[in-house]
Amino acid sequence: MGDIAKSVLGGAWTLIVGWILPTGLNLAVCFLTVAPTLRHTAPVAHLWPRTGAGTTLLLLCASLLLGLVLSALQTPLYRILEGYSLWPSWAYERGCVRQRAAKQRLADRIALLRLERRARTAAPLAAADTESLARLRADPRLAATAGRDRRRTAAQRALLGERLSRYPADDDQIAPTLLGNAIRRLEEYGYDRFRLDTQVLWNELTGTAPEQIRRQAELSRTNADFFVALLYGHAALAAVALAALAAPDPPVAVLLGTAAALVLLLPVWYRCAVNATDEWAAAVRALVNTGRKPLAEALGVVLPHRLADERRMWRLLSTLHRRPYHERAAALDAYRVTLPGTDQPNGPPTG
Template identity: 35%
Template sequence: MSELLKSVWASLYAWAFPSAVAIAYYALLIYPEALSLHKYAPTEFEIDTKVAYLGLTAMIATCLAALRTPLYRILEGYLLWPRWLKAAGVKRHLRIKRAFDAAVRAGGSGWPFGLTLEDYARYPMRDDQIVPSKFGNAIRAFETYGKTRFNLDSQTLWHELYAVAPKYIQQKIEQAQSSVDFFVAGVFLSLFLAVATVVTGVLEDYDRTIFILAAPPLFVAFLSHWIAIRATDEWAYSVQALVNIGRVKLADSLGLSLPETLAEEREMWGLATKFVYFADADAGAGLNRFRRKSLAPADGEACAEDEPEAETPTED
């Protein structure tokens, strides 16, 4: 029951609270100035209005939670971005990553170098994994962690890894993901609120007072995006721990024996990924040498305890 309550609270915190704030901002500051809209809804908060407020908050939060993946893909640069903008974004972030490469190789000390390392860690190790946006690169950096270190595709084997992970790591991942969800919701709700405010200002004969009220939501949208990028750090550390610790238990759960060398382990996880994702028969055959030896006796052999005891002659 406690786990269910934690899950409900995470959803309320991540999606419902920003929705409630956005609706309250419009209802309290913008709607009273929108005289042309007053004939469609009351201007004072009554019991029915409060119920409608809660219902609208729940509806918006549910829609945002259901659309989580598309919302993330927009911020990552995969969805709704024109091809030329994607290409320009990838080129720009490749240039930034290579500048970080040079700075890290040059070395340094103190907190400025530490901040450089933090920024550098928000980019994937491989150049072919660079995506058009800074937020997308921060996500891609920990999505490819297992692949670049152990040749383990954590995206393909995510549910298996998560199932064998310690409870502490599972909770840390959920908490970190909820924090990022909160600021992602803040980005889209603030942008929508700014657009709604501008539209209301147009309907009110280009009321400058209403137009000015669109500035705070725009500021919150940019601030939420900036914080969302940095909030991925805790998520990245949690996924890193998931891969580092969980892969040992994952190998055992899949009936595999972890090899002695890292090179052999990378080969094993590469074969496992191909077999799971592509049902590759050759990869499955290659996995045979990594499978844990059965403890069952060979055919034709019997365990000592299974052999029938010789009857002891008794005296009449």
């Protein structure tokens, strides 16, 4: 009974903090700035409570209902911000080109700092490193940032690596937005390292992983959900504030100031959502690293000792779950657990 209660409370926490709380904050701003103008219009006047307690109850109920709706719509809401939905093909392609170039610039800045440090403190650089250092120093794109980067402290330089880590390792996985890349890097982690497609085997992976790791993976995206919900609420509230200008005798300064402040905060919440994915990515990394063995046991296979064999096994398993059966999937027999009473036991290849 205690485990059930903890599970329910944990799920409620992600829903309340991730979606209902930011919805309530947005509605509170709406009640303070926009609602006084709209409450005297005919459609709203009939529904507006007559007492302060009724207004509070309306705020709570609206926060709960709209928070539940946003939670149900979280996948399409995220996909818009990631650049996968409602983006024209030309905008998507241009965004991918821009993000790929930004990733390369970050990688070049970090490589330049590393090579310069090695040139100062270590033995003479190899010919290939010397050539790379000369190329990076001559790159006009790095000229504007090289001086500032050299003056950075060790902690500030580490932040460059943190920004680079928010991109997927494979350039073919680049998305057109910062948030899309920050989420894509955690989605591709298992496949890049072990050929374990976590998008296909997510339910199996979370169902067999250690409880603490699984809970961390569930709770870690709450902060990102909070800022995404706040961002969409601000955008909707800014539109409502501008629409309220059509009401009779509106307070123009208040409505325009509210809309302007909300619009200015949109990029702030977007950046916060991107930064919040760091904890989410760390939790997914831990889930993959520690959950592979129990997942393999649950799927009836033996985790090979050699990394190359393990990558081949996960690729076969991911393909088996993602596509219709093909005879090539029979190669999984080499990794399956020995069954009692069989004449020819199976096991992972050892050669």
